[in-house]
Structure formats: structure tokens, C-alpha cells
Amino acid sequence: MEKRIYNFSAGPAILPEEVLKESQENLMALPDVGMSILEISHRSKTFDNIFHQTKEDVKTLLDIDDNYSILFLQGGASLQFSMVPMNIMPPKNKADYIVTGAWAKKAVKEAKRVGDVNIAATTEETTFNRIPKQNELKLCGDASYLHFTSNNTIYGTQYQTEPEVGDVTLVCDASSDIFHKKIDVNKYGIIYAGAQKNMGPSGVTMVIYRNDLLERSSDDLPTMLNYKTHVEKDSMFNTPNTFGIYIIGLVAKWLLNMGGLDKMYETNKHKAGILYDCIDNSNGFYKGHAEKDSRSLMNVTFNLPAEELEKKLIAEALNAGFNGLKGHRSVGGLRASIYNAFPTKGVEDLVEFMKEFQSKNS
Amino acid sequence: MEKRIYNFSAGPAILPEEVLKESQENLMALPDVGMSILEISHRSKTFDNIFHQTKEDVKTLLDIDDNYSILFLQGGASLQFSMVPMNIMPPKNKADYIVTGAWAKKAVKEAKRVGDVNIAATTEETTFNRIPKQNELKLCGDASYLHFTSNNTIYGTQYQTEPEVGDVTLVCDASSDIFHKKIDVNKYGIIYAGAQKNMGPSGVTMVIYRNDLLERSSDDLPTMLNYKTHVEKDSMFNTPNTFGIYIIGLVAKWLLNMGGLDKMYETNKHKAGILYDCIDNSNGFYKGHAEKDSRSLMNVTFNLPAEELEKKLIAEALNAGFNGLKGHRSVGGLRASIYNAFPTKGVEDLVEFMKEFQSKNS
Numbered sequence: 001m002e003k004r005i006y007n008f009s010a011g012p013a014i015l016p017e018e019v020l021k022e023s024q025e026n027l028m029a030l031p032d033v034g035m036s037i038l039e040i041s042h043r044s045k046t047f048d049n050i051f052h053q054t055k056e057d058v059k060t061l062l063d064i065d066d067n068y069s070i071l072f073l074q075g076g077a078s079l080q081f082s083m084v085p086m087n088i089m090p091p092k093n094k095a096d097y098i099v100t101g102a103w104a105k106k107a108v109k110e111a112k113r114v115g116d117v118n119i120a121a122t123t124e125e126t127t128f129n130r131i132p133k134q135n136e137l138k139l140c141g142d143a144s145y146l147h148f149t150s151n152n153t154i155y156g157t158q159y160q161t162e163p164e165v166g167d168v169t170l171v172c173d174a175s176s177d178i179f180h181k182k183i184d185v186n187k188y189g190i191i192y193a194g195a196q197k198n199m200g201p202s203g204v205t206m207v208i209y210r211n212d213l214l215e216r217s218s219d220d221l222p223t224m225l226n227y228k229t230h231v232e233k234d235s236m237f238n239t240p241n242t243f244g245i246y247i248i249g250l251v252a253k254w255l256l257n258m259g260g261l262d263k264m265y266e267t268n269k270h271k272a273g274i275l276y277d278c279i280d281n282s283n284g285f286y287k288g289h290a291e292k293d294s295r296s297l298m299n300v301t302f303n304l305p306a307e308e309l310e311k312k313l314i315a316e317a318l319n320a321g322f323n324g325l326k327g328h329r330s331v332g333g334l335r336a337s338i339y340n341a342f343p344t345k346g347v348e349d350l351v352e353f354m355k356e357f358q359s360k361n362s
Numbered sequence: 363m364e365k366r367i368y369n370f371s372a373g374p375a376i377l378p379e380e381v382l383k384e385s386q387e388n389l390m391a392l393p394d395v396g397m398s399i400l401e402i403s404h405r406s407k408t409f410d411n412i413f414h415q416t417k418e419d420v421k422t423l424l425d426i427d428d429n430y431s432i433l434f435l436q437g438g439a440s441l442q443f444s445m446v447p448m449n450i451m452p453p454k455n456k457a458d459y460i461v462t463g464a465w466a467k468k469a470v471k472e473a474k475r476v477g478d479v480n481i482a483a484t485t486e487e488t489t490f491n492r493i494p495k496q497n498e499l500k501l502c503g504d505a506s507y508l509h510f511t512s513n514n515t516i517y518g519t520q521y522q523t524e525p526e527v528g529d530v531t532l533v534c535d536a537s538s539d540i541f542h543k544k545i546d547v548n549k550y551g552i553i554y555a556g557a558q559k560n561m562g563p564s565g566v567t568m569v570i571y572r573n574d575l576l577e578r579s580s581d582d583l584p585t586m587l588n589y590k591t592h593v594e595k596d597s598m599f600n601t602p603n604t605f606g607i608y609i610i611g612l613v614a615k616w617l618l619n620m621g622g623l624d625k626m627y628e629t630n631k632h633k634a635g636i637l638y639d640c641i642d643n644s645n646g647f648y649k650g651h652a653e654k655d656s657r658s659l660m661n662v663t664f665n666l667p668a669e670e671l672e673k674k675l676i677a678e679a680l681n682a683g684f685n686g687l688k689g690h691r692s693v694g695g696l697r698a699s700i701y702n703a704f705p706t707k708g709v710e711d712l713v714e715f716m717k718e719f720q721s722k723n724s
Contacts, residue, residue, distance in 0.1 A: 003391065003396055004390065004391050004396050004397065005396035005397065007396075007397045007401055007402075009397075009401065009402065009403045009406070010403070011403070011601065012400065012401055012402060012403060012404065012601065012604055013401060014397075014401050015398065015400055015401055017390075020389060020390050020398055020400070021390070023389060024386055024389040024390055027382060027385060027386040027389060028366065028379075028382050028383070028386055029365070029366050034365055034366050034367035034369075034683070034685070035366065035367065035369045035371075035376075035685065036377065036382055038374065038377055038382070038562075038563040038609070039369055039371065039374055039375060039376050039377055040369075040371065040374060041371045041372070041373070041374055041686070042374060042564065044371070074436035074437045074438070074441075074565060074603075075436045075437050075441070075586055075600075076436070076586075076600045076601055077600070078585070078586050078599065078600040079436075079437070079586045081585075081586075082584035082585070082586060082587070086584075106585075109585070110584060110585060113582065113584060194600075194601065196601055196604075200400075201400040201603075201604065201605050202404065202601040202602065202603055202604050202605070203436060203565040203566065203601075203602070203603025203604070203605065203606055204565065220475065222444035222448075222472060222475060222587075223440070223443075223444070223468075223471070223472060224437055224440050224441045224443075224444060225444070225584075237440065238437075238438045238439070238440040238556075239373065239374065239438055239556065239558055239564040239565075240564065240565070241436075241563075241564055241565025241603065241606075242374055242558075242563065242564050242565070243563050243564070243565065243605065243606075244565055244603075244605075247400070321396070323396070323397065324403070
């Protein structure tokens, strides 16, 4: 087998080795089927079983009630940026958006094509280094929904708990932290997530959709952009990304086998804690980008005293088998993406490497 | 290894065994990369090489000039049903559609949301058992484009050559026969194809797009539905289906290695010929659904003298290792989908089985 290295990529990102192994073993032919998962009809009995088991396991992981549909769509979060306002901004055609990063801004851009967007809060002036506090929110008062991004990969910030918005429908882009802990889905109208960070390969988007919202969707919408199509056809109006759903199913099973999302959350807190401790105990050599109470468990962003040192660390780390540590160009510095599948050992090894680098270069 | 059976599924459908083998070998980690294709960033050097090589190989296979873009999008042909009219029906807001099946009808439905649709021809009254002849076409005269479906999986019909439409932009849904032979791409404005029949796994759509059409796309369109977005960002506005593109790349390489599309076409004609000969020489026991000059090389549809016999054959065939022969409910009977990757040996074995079945049951 090819040697595997530590993959800190922000997305598409690391998957559990057990998931890769099982899909590899069965890639020529699923057991007792004689055909590859890549070759079977989305309407076959075999795929139907995979599809329904995946939905059941997702429901179990997040304790989702039957008044929600679990959809597997295409087009990434970026297509949801349009589908959400096109479907549920009517009839009031107003929505609140909290802007905590580049993806939220893109969501706003698409929403403005449909109706009035109220920016309930933004932290852009401090390079999105924090999540707005509850008392900073300026809701417009009659919004069809409020949209927020639960985790911001580029800046390394994350909501610790949902914003409180009273009766307003809560919509969340959870692309980069879905499944990192259990959340109370009942608080939400729509949760959507591109799979490629914490759930599976790219090319499939999971949407958790509260069914009463369907009444807002006009029949005039393009069929593929209408949630009604996908809820009524159970994601099978046309051929979904069957392989992507299969992998999400394996990841869900992996999460259940390891004890579920409360257990995952404990591991994630421990894992990120190791890295943040290293940063906080470095006497300022490593400096976190995000404010402490906004820190992400998924993406740890930090800088060094000089850009030259950052380049040096990234290059030396790559040689040592730590891949993908370069920060996003809009923040600079470093970013360690340590999603669910990233092993604790990898963080421990990185911290050891960082301490050694500091002692050699300060 | 799991035993593989003969897979006649209409789509998702059989892939070349060499492609499955190579992707299986490298699923834990690409050579010299240490990470799976499922885990690497779409902006990484590794994926960038795969992506560009795939585009180059597609261009080579179909002799595509540089005034065309090769896009890899999501949402299947069904999303193209909307994107095509939203982008290129303006400014005249009229289009011609040839209706040769269920998919063409769905395309018409979405186009009607945008502007006036002229049905240039339809063969619905004979259950789409043929392709309309050139002299049957009633073009509206000032259409922005004419849309047709090159191969109709459900009915087993296929265009032998493109409809002639003068200066009108030709748009083709080639989902079920792309790459089955070389076509003259220069005759087309847009060719689109869901990958899951003749090219790869589900969840990725290839669009061959003539760049001068971009001037028709309004900036008011949702960003993800605007071809301008995808041409300008080279399919990387957001994360594409990286695994799907990788498999398409392997399939393209497989086609080039076997001698290209002229060679593939010879094989396809030979392969389908074996099955059609069996039907034509069965003294009416097997009866083709499609008229002879409209027959598809990809999907061979036929009936038996009685529905009971059809059920019996399908059941016995399944036991003998021939999977997926049941026809679509709207036509009934049987359908053998024998795309590029389907081995000639499998058709020979099926024909032997069919002859034996006939001698036992007539």
C-alpha cells in the first residue's frame, strides 16, 4: 500500500481510513452484487438499501425528527446560496444574514438577487477573526429567515451555539463542521452542508429540510432548484451522486461505531485543545488568528512573527509529512484543518514539530 | 476478488474493468501523493494535473477546437435543461425542440419557463419508436437554438447524424451516447452529458460549450447557473466532483489506449449488430421496439410474444448472470444497455442465452 501522510487540507479533506479501506475493498464489486457501486442504478434494490440506511444513520446521529427530510443534492453549498432564497424568502422577500466570512458574503450576493437582505452583523472589519455576539445582532424584525455559517474555514472561527432569533426560521451553512458535535436540529429550518470537508467526497450536498417550509416554494421555479422536487422524489428526481452518498453512509456508520457525535465532540475538543495549547504556550511565537471565544475546533489558524518564518515552517513541515498547512491567502499564515477524521496522533506530531521549530528559530 | 456479472443497466452503468482496477489500486493513496483522490484539494497541484489532462484527453478524443470550453458541472442533464434556456434563449426567447423521448419532454418543460418553445418534431404518437426524418422538421425560423437528444435510452433510438438546422445553434443532450463515436463538434453550440452512462460515475456533467455563446448570458442569473461563471473559473468556482472527473479522465485514457473513438465506433457497431441480428433472425420471436433506421447502438429494446415470456426470460437471465435487462415501464419488454465499456463477449453470451430460450419456449 502507498504510504499515507498527514493531510491538513481544508477541503476536500481527510476521510477515515476505515472508510477508504472498505470502499477500496468493494470497488470492483459490492459483496454479493457482482457490480461496482460506481456502476449500479440509483433505482436498484442495492442502492435503495444503501440510500435508506444512510438517511437513517444520519437521523440517528443528529436525532432528527420525521418532520425533516434528508436530501442529497448536487452543486455544493454554492447552489444552496441560491436555492434557499429562491424557495423560502417569499412571500415577505426579506432575510437576515450574519456575515462571518467569504462564504457568507457569497450567500448574501445570491440572496440579493431574490429580495431584501439585512446584514444582521458582520465582523469583516477585523478580518472575520470572531463570531458576532448575540447582543450585536440587528434583526430586521420581519425576515423570512436568518442565515449564518456555523464554521468559517478560512478564518478558523466557529459558533459555539446557534444565534437566538426568536420565531425567525434559522438557516445554516454547516459545510465545514456538520457532524463535529450533536446539535439541536429542531432549532433549524434548513441545514445544508457540502460533503467534502467533514462527511465525504466532493460533489454531494446534504440538506436537512423542515418539511413545512415547502409551502413557500413556487411551482414557477426551475424544477431542479425547487426543494419540493427533491422532497417529493426523495432525492431521486434525477440520478444523484450515488458514490458520494455511499461514502457518506460509510462515514455515518464510522461515527456511530465510535460512539456517536457526543463522543466525536469530546475527541474534537481534546484534539484542537492540544494545538491551541501549543499556540497559547509559545510566548507569542505562534499567534492565533481567531479570538479565543470564537475558535474553531475544525480549522486552527495562526501566524508566526514573520512571513519568512511561516514559509520556512510550511516547507519543512511538508518535508516531514505534514501536508496542507498553508493558510488561505486572505488571512495568510498557517491553517491546520483537523476535521473528525483527522487522527489525534497527527496533531500531537504536529505540535512536537512546532515546538522544535520554535526552539530552533526564536 | 468478488465475481463480476454482466451489467446491462441503463445508467449508472458499466465501467471499463481497467478503470475500476486502477482507481481501486490507488483509492487509499495516489502514487507519490500519500492521500486519496477523495481527500485532495481541487486546487492542489495533483488534482490540477488530473483535471487538465482529462480536458486535454477529451479534446483529443473529439478533436475539439480551442473556441470551446470543457466544463465539469453538477446537477446532471436535468440542471442543463434549465441552464441552457436561461443562458442562451435570450435575446430572442424562442427555441426549437425535437421531442424524441421522456428526457426531451423534460427539457421542453424547463425551456417553457424561460420563453417560447416550438416543437420542431415529435414521435410521441408511436411511443418514440423512431427519430424524426429531416424533412419532418418544422423549425420556427428565428430560434435562438435547436435542442435534441442524440440517444434515447428508454426507447432504444439514436440519431445516426445531426439534424440539419442551418445557422441555428445546435444544442445536444448526449448523456447516453457521448464518446460512442467521433462527432463533428464544430456543428454544435453546446453538447452536454451526464457522466453516468458512457463516461463515469453519477454526479458530474460534462458540458462542451462554444465560447461565443457567453455574450447571451445575463449577469442577473444565479451565479451557479451562469455558464460565464464556469467558463471564467474553469469549472472551479466551487468544488467540483473531483472523484467523478478523475474517473472520466481514466475512461478517456482507456478510450485513447484502445485506439480512439473511430475504433470504439467499429466495436460498438459490431457489438450491437450481434444482438440486432439475433432479433432479426428470430422469426418474430424477438421484436425490436425501434424502427431499423433509428436503432441505437447503446440501448437495444425488444419485446417477446407475451409479457409472461418476457418476465420468464428476465428471471432466467438474472439467474444466469445477466443483470438489468428489464425494459423501462413506459415501453415494457427488455432493454440491453451495451455502452462502450460493455464487453462483446457479454453480448455473445446473451445472444446464445436468447437463442436457447427461444428454442425452449416457442
